[in-house]
Each structure stands twice: as structure tokens, then as C-alpha cells.
Amino acid sequence: MPFSTFLFCINLFTFFFRPQHFIRMQIMRQSVITSTCKTRRRVFCLFRLGLVNMQKHAQFPQRFTKRCTPRDFYYIIEKSHLRNRPSKNLRVQYKWQIYGCPLRLDFKEKFHPLIELHNSEGFVEEVKANFIVWEIHGRDDYSFNTTMKKTGCLHEAQTWKSMTELNKDLPLEKVWGPENYRHCFSYAIGKPGDLNQPYEIINKSNYNHLVWPMYHTGMYVFQVKILDPNYSFCNFTAIFAIEVYGVIPSPSGYLVASFLFFLMLLFFSILVLSYFHYMRIYKQYIYEPQYKIRRRQKNS
Template structure:
């Protein structure tokens, strides 16, 4: 802080000796208190380079990195000014030392349950050249590099929550766009949102597009990063086929709609690597590797037991219905036979009464006898 007596109606001057790296803007105000008038000057430093618009991201980032010098000095200096009469500050523009990504883990983390090796079925991964393997792959789990795996219920979607740290000090949650890939080439996971659901105005970048452009790969994460990232949310005058926007949206964000989905047919281990692709988010090349272990899948033996149980229950219900039907038929037949027997008995009784009753004689009319 630079404090001096304002007896000559002076003001505080600021000199930026490297304005190509950092810009500045100043705000001045006056405060009154205890008979003293204080002229305060607040200076805000900011970076003005838009790497997204730069034709060459790598070159532009190098040119925007370095040391910038600022000097603050009163406009009028004389012998009665207290020392120091000026302040010289140096600002380092670039990636802070020790800055890195950390995966935020669930608050109630389960015990670290890792294995030395795990197996990936040949139907669940591809080689770097895109060909299908002919046998399963056995992978060594690197606990030192990956740490404990995050356990995820396969029936739930998963979105990695990333945080920025300077050494051991927390800085802030990551809000920039990032991508990820499976380090072993696994293909048995997907994204739950389409480009249209994410709000894209044009077709977004995807791993298949990047790999088609790059050709032969030497690493699964090759070819896609802040140096060639393009947003799909920019307005465009080009007419887009709406069916193209039904493709999966593979760019993740802490507030985005696209999450990872895992199959519920088998439990497995996934080793992911995430990379920040937003070119204006940081001067640092931010990447992190982590593991996800899924659980809760319906295994074939579980399905067999379930089918047997359901089949047994359905069989028991069917037998019960058949038994009830036959009992009902038997009871109905007996009731019908009893009713018929009663009807026959009633008919016999009516006939016997008719034989016992005298037949009434025919009456002859007197008038009829006379006229005849």
C-alpha cells in the first residue's frame, strides 16, 4: 500500500511496462473521516487474450505468458513525502506452480477395494487402430497413479466432479468444459444426452470425428484438446440436418446434461483420463487419470436364478388355477346332477297325482238337449 499526503492536489499514477500481457483498469474514490480526506485508487488487472479465436493456440499461449511490471507513483514528489514514494509490482502471467486437477470423491467413501489385475472381455474394447481383439486383455491396476477407484452403481449415471488445487490448497471447482477417454480402449460405456438435448446449434466434436481426422493413433487421447476445441453453441447460418444432432454429446461440464452410462450386464473397472478443453479456462494443461468400478449388474447366473424363481411361481399359480377349475367343474357337475334328479322326482310326483284325481264328466246343456 502506498500512502502519501495530498498537499499539492496530486494524484496516483500507474505505469504498465508490459501491456501486451496484462491490461488494467483503475477506479478512484474519495473517503472522508476524522478530518482526513483520502483519495483511494483501486486497480484491477485482467487478461485480454481470447485463445478460442487465435489461429494457433500454442503460439498465442506462449506469447501471452511472462512477467508484467507495474509502477505506482504520486504525480508530485517532494522532500516531505514519506518513504516509499513508489511501489513496483511484478505479476507473473501463466500457469501457477503446482496447479493440478483433483477428482472430488463422495463424502461417504467406501473402503479402498482394489485388485492387482483385472480382465477386460475382448468384446468390450478395441485396439488403437480400431480393430477388434481376438482375446481378452489383462490389465495391471496402478494404485499409485489412479488412487482408489470410485464405486458407481451401474444403474445410475455418473458425472466426474473435478476441482482445482495449488499443491494441497483448494482453489475452486472446475467449471470449464472437459472431455475424457478410457485408457484401455473400452467401448462398453456411453453418454446419456444427445447434441440436441445439450442445446447445440451445430454438430459437436466427437471422438470418432477427431480420430478420422487424425488417422493412425499412438495414444487414445491424441488429437483433441484446447488447441482445436470448437463449441457447438455458436450460431450458424448453415442448415444442419436435424438427424445429425441425435448423436451423443461427448463434452462434459459440471452443470451440463451429458453424463456417463455403464452397462448393467456386467461389473468392471474403467480407467479414465480427463482433459480440460476450454482454451480460455486456464494457462495450465490440466489432465487427470482416475478409475471407476461399477457394481450392481445383473449377472447371467443371477438371471438364471431369477428366471427359475419366476418360472416356479408362475407354475404354482397355473397349477392352482387348474386345480380351482377342476374343483369348480366337479362342484358344478354335482350341483347339476342334483338339480336334474330333483326335476325328475317332481315330474314323477305330478304324474302320480294326475292318475289318482277323477276325470270330470262332461256336462250337457239343457238347452242343447231341447233344441236338438
């Protein structure tokens, strides 16, 4: 790779199936092209990577600001959705100038990112090398649709869990990279391990997709890193954001219990009121007339 500045662009492809149709959405934030069988949305290149100091700078054309409201905001990540399981929920600031507009996906849509490399003159190539993604704020409530066994691994592949256990003293972005990458397609000494685990490495041809939780929505800010050491001596990275929607939140147990208690209280209150109401009717139209008749008979 020459010592020049490159634009590292992410083409965010979402694949999902419907009866009799295969829909492919390419996100490049520039223009919108629609046809009867597929939807293609162009997205502008977001990140300029200097190969010397590798500093990231966001670029946003004027037309891009119309895609969403250009503003920073805060959101909460529940502690149960974080990798280190902290004692408190995490409050996060969404930095629009860095992350740009998030791609909105339904929770049932699988997501497969594809990467392109651009220089100052434009498109260079599609990146076919292996790469990894991770949520920069520590979320781990997402997974991958492909297992190590389906990918063809002969022994257990590297994962974020295994790499963080091996490099506990390093920050998350440094525990796994080209310098310590080992593929899983050759035989190793010992048992192969659990090959039914999710395969967490992505490339253009393996169609490994990110899949989302079925019980809650959320905002995800991912970072991408080229994993193949033979691709370049440069540490190529980029950031993109995804907002998952569509899940109807389930009510809390306390709310359900309170609602049921209210319904039971209302039901028994109606029963008690009905009892006293019909007792008054019984007394007025049945008991009192008979009592008056008996008194008249005694007096006569």
C-alpha cells in the same frame, strides 16, 4: 496461470434418483459425512501437476489406505468392449499407486464428475470449463445420458469417434484437446448432422452423466482433460477409476443348452425306469397270478 505446482482434484459426484429423494454423493477420499437426506464422502486430492513438465505424481495419506486393499491386480477386458475391436481379450494391470481406490458404483447409478483446482495452499476454484473423459485402456462400453439436441447444439458436435477418424495417426490421448476443440452452438454450412448422438463433453452446469452398460460389470480407468482453450495454456489432466457392479451375469448359450439337455435326459431316464418298474409290478401281481390260475384249471 502462474508457474507453480497445482493440485488438480476431482470431485466425483454421483447423482441418482429415488422416490421422494434426491441423493448427492461427493467423493473426495478424506472423511465421511452422513446426513438424513444426502451422503457426502470427502476424497483427498490425488494428483500433483507441475505446470512446466506436467508430470503426474500420486499422493496417498495413511488414512486413505483403509478405504481399500492397497494392491495391484489384473483383470480382463473382453475384446467386444474395446474401441478398436481387437482379435483377443485385453489383460490389464490395475496400478494402485497411480489410480488409487476405485469408486464403486451400481450399474444403475449415473455419474457426473466435477473438477476442482487446488494449489499448495488449498482450494483455488471449481473448474467450470468444458472437459472430456476417456477410458485409458480403450473401453467404449459406456455412454452419456445427454444428446447433442438436448444440449442445444446447432450442428453435430465433436465426439471421440469423429476425432479419432480425423486423427488416425495419433494416440487416443492426443486426438482431442484444446488445440482442436470446436463448439457446436453456432450455425455451420451444410446439414446439421445427427443431433441425436450422445453429447460427450462435460462441464459443471450441463449435468452430462456417464451411464453404464446394463448387461455386464467392469473396471474403468478414466483420464480427464480440460477442453476449453481459454481456461489455461496448461494441459490439465487427471486419472480416476470406477468399478461398476450389480449386474447379474447372464449364462452362456452353451451352458444353457447343456443344462436343458441334462434335464431332458433326466426326464426321459425317469420315464424309462418308471416303465420297467411298473411292468415288473404288472407282471408280478396281475399277469403271473392269472397264468397260474389258468394252469390249475387245465390240470384239473
